Amino acid sequence: MWISKIELTNFKSYSHAEFEFPEPVNGENIVLIGGMNGYGKTSVLEALYLCLYGKDAIIHLARAGLKMDDARGYPTFLEKAFNGEAKRDGQNSMSVRIVFNKSRAKAFEINRRWYFRTNSGIWTNEEEALVYELTRNVRGTPRRDGANGFQLAELLDDNFVPAHIAPFFFFDGEEVKKLADQQRIEQVKVGLEGLLGVVLLRQLAERLRSFENGKRSDVSNVDESNISRLLESLTADEERLAGVRAELSTQGERLSMLKAERESLFQRITSAGGGRGDIATVKDLAEERQGLRSQMGDAQKQLERILADKLPFHLMPKQLLRQH
Template sequence: MWLSKIELTCFKSYQHQTFTFPEPADEKNIVLIGGMNGYGKTSILEALYLCLYGKDAMIHLARAGLKTDESKGYPTFLERAFNGEALREGRDTMMVKVVIHRTKTKSIDITRKWFFRQNGSWAADEETVVREIIRDVPQTPRVDGKNNFHLSDLLDDFFVPAHIAPFFFFDGEEVKKLADQGRVEQVKQGLEGLLGVVILRMLSERLKSFENQKRLAVTTVDESNLSRLLESLTENQRQLDDLRKHADQTTQEQGRLKGQREALVERITAAGGGGGDIATVKELVEEREQLRNQLKDMQKKLEEMLAGRLPFHLVSKDLLDSFRDQLNAEIKYFAWESDKRSLQPRKLEFEIAFDRETEPDITPELTDGQIAAIKKRLESAWASLFYPPPNDCAKEIIHSFMHETLRPKTLSFLDSISLGQQEIQTILAEQHSLTSRIDELGRKVSKLEGIDRDGTLTRLKEELKATQDRLDKLTEDTRVEDRRINSLEAQVSSQKAEYERERRKLDDSSPVRAIMEKSERVRKVI
């Protein structure tokens, strides 16, 4: 890739001039432009920068060894660059064209034009057109800044980005003077430009400016309540995780103890523990264990019944009916409010269409007071569609802490809380029957014990009793933990719903917060 041509029109001392440069060959890839003082060498370098980089060239010209007046800026620089003869002749356009060859048959033609007023001041208007030329045939032109095309992106990908251009195009004499002065800061800036640090720094500044602009549009929201909700939810979630972890460990310990108990039973029966055969003792122990499991399930079922459904039967029927009616009314209220919100955008569209409508003509024309009265009637008519709410809607939202989906679930639960005396008595009778059967099996096992000759059987029985006691204690602890886990799960679920509802309110009040947070994370990475 090489720069093959620079064409200047009405630029400084050049009314029209074309410079061509050869293709690099034999490792000769440096182009040196020489000439006497005042013959336009610097003008060529400035034209190259302005054509390629436009306004961005101003901050890089000094690093290339050119003197620029930063206080007066880009417009003044252009006005001084406009050819005086062209101005006197009434011409209003200054142009620089640069041709960059990618291969012998493919090149890129970049033409930048600046337009001036009759008094020579820049009209703040410029145009940059880029054409790809293949085998001397120009392709479709593209304009910088239109249709998602940007010349800076093209230069970054295929040529020389602006921030490292001073390493490739520079005034040799001036750069040598700067180097002789040993300016560490200039060297640092050059390295940062070469490594792309400048781009990252510019991106960080643009992101910061973007955040400040968006922050002005953010509605102030009190986030302290949301923070407290999150802290409470996090703490309860941690406790729930700890309980679940301990419950898993307890389950593993129960499995180990059951295996140990089975091994002890086999050793007792193998040692001749009782007048009955080994199979009889083993079957009795297995049956007793099955009954104990059934008793645990029955106990858990009874606890769920007493803690879940029974409390609602202690509440008066009138209060429950009032609770149901209130929930139904709140459901209808939120459905009405949702319909109202969905139609609100249509109201604004109707007002705009009404203001624009000109047919049929009204003669005589309405006065401002009459127009205001019509609009007021339209407002009243629109409001009457929604106010007051329907009679079956809630007059007051009592259960504001409930998420919209929780109200139907609550009504469904209330329909399933029926509990009769016979159901409780049946469970108690089954529990008593299981307890009696377990005690009977225990007595049978005791009757089948044999004579302990050397104390081994006694020791094994003691180990079996200790293992069973430990297993029973773990079973009871498991039931207690299950109740705590169920309670915490319900609390965490409720807190999650409340937190999500409050968080959505915060997001709705400031839709740009998520974008701002992403921008801040990117800046931290930079």
């Protein structure tokens, strides 16, 4: 596997440039880029890292022997890398394209592009990385890093050089002497840490600490008194809820008793004749009772009239009645 092409557009001093590298043969698999100071050798190395690893490239550039300070964060690095003439011409993008071959017929093409505000050259925080699989230089369907479950980092881990060991393959030759000046134990340590992923674990631990600190800072002054009031209110609400549940149980039992009484009353009404077809409801029974009472009252009045008007004459002697 080898890098066969690097193309730079509006990257640092390169408005546009292409570099092609031959297939390694006979064990000659090391590529050296030479040139006078200030002619862009380091720019090619930086472009290689940025295209492959994106924002994670900054720390790897530092490990590859380049002088990177904390002030040169990813946005600042990109804005300084954006070609000055392109910015003055009103262009708004910078790109790096890399092709690495698995064989003569199979290859991958990675095209990463960054976008800037016109004229100001400030990075818009927008970038895209498109990956093509090449078969005899014919592109397949593009895949976007981070879309539809595709991750460029996984592709590089499986088919090329993972980010955490990249500095062992791409580095500034002028700085390699610093490695030679270290004790051999330190060299072995650095190599093993890179190969075993210790560097990644340290980065993860640092990110977790930053995340924890950030979350703690987000939680400002905690109002303990307010929490106590809320706890008391919650406790009182729970007690009221328990009381309501007990009352609900009592009312449920009472409802069952009332239903039983209603059923008993219905049975009594039915046995008293309420089940006949002409009397359907308790209301009908009440109306019928009231009617009977009225009839009884009328009969009582008639009886009183009979007793008052006719009965006395029947009790008098017939002779007396004839005389009158």
